[in-house]
Amino acid sequence: MNHKLATLIVGAVFISGCRFYLDPGISMKHSENNFIYMPDMVYSQAIKAQEEGGMRYPVKGTIPREKLLYSIPETQDEAAKTLKNPLKKTFANLKRGQEVFNIYCIACHGSYGEGNGGVVPKYPQPPSLQSDKIKGYFAKGEEGRVFHIISKGQNIMPSYATQIEPMDRWKVVMYLQALHRAKNPTAEDIKAYEGN
Template identity: 30%
Template sequence: MKMRTLTSFAGVVALVVLTGCQGTPKEKTPIHVNPNMDMQPKYLPQAESDFFANGSTNQPKVEGTVARGQLKEDDAYYRGMDPRTGKPVTENPVPLTEEGLLRGQERYNIYCTVCHGATGNGKSLVVERGFLPPPDFHTDLIRNYPDGHIYDVITNGIRNMPSYAAQIPVEDRWQIVHYLRALQRSQHATITDVPEDLRDRLR
């Protein structure tokens, strides 16, 4: 027999030996070679339990309590709303940093460019393929939107735009708002936005 045939044969024998007995009904309790971690005294979600009165491992929330980390009390941060006026916050509650802006750029390019285009002018691949054209971000209307409104659009969607709350965490939404503002500024920049020592190069 050639070496390869021999190896294949050994493989088949090993398979039969190792798995052959599984699933066959037996009289005696099978030997459990290594019981470690196979049988743990723990509750699985939505399993039966005779310990709790409702017969389930799942327990309802205790009334009047909030789970740790789920308070979300800060209206401006979580909802983009000013609690005093009930209107969208005018200013991004997350301070502007270079690192954050780069994060916003990255997230914008991942989630928004497909529809809004890399510069935010609404010209994009999906529009070429027939999707409803989104608005140009560089109009006075959108430039004058409060930051909280843009946050709300990402969070809840608007008319033909779906919500991106499931894909984009709160902190990233605010960084995208920063980046969208930077995009808007880039399309309305004047010579005074350029550092003085670099202005000559553009003149």
């Protein structure tokens, strides 16, 4: 047997053996044409997103902090009666409300909620959120109405339930109240800033 023939035979055995030898579990589809040098790097052990076993379940009996413990009533009238803002009026909550408003609401409603957002008039102009109607909601303690509008939508305004967490919705409600105050500061508000 000459050298050339021997090399050929050894080579052929080696190549044909690779597939089986490296990883019998490799599907033919992948290994048909390629010599897989480092199968561990080709076939990652990492769990894919949403894969069974990859998702962590919350500890039994615990409730995520931002989760609502009640369901949102179907009607706005019902929400007006039963839902109250559960959050404290802190600067952090207000700031977050502003952030969420500026992401999701400002485009249509404008920076003070006056209905002059950037997409108007290409999109239908919303009513002003500085209206006596909305101020009246707050005056009557019916902030649940605004929470309901964000959660369920109103006429052509869509629901933001999938984009905005319930607690962030309440923060937006809080921010709307601050916008009213910003547009119509009380004598006290002005005094606080005088001379500063």
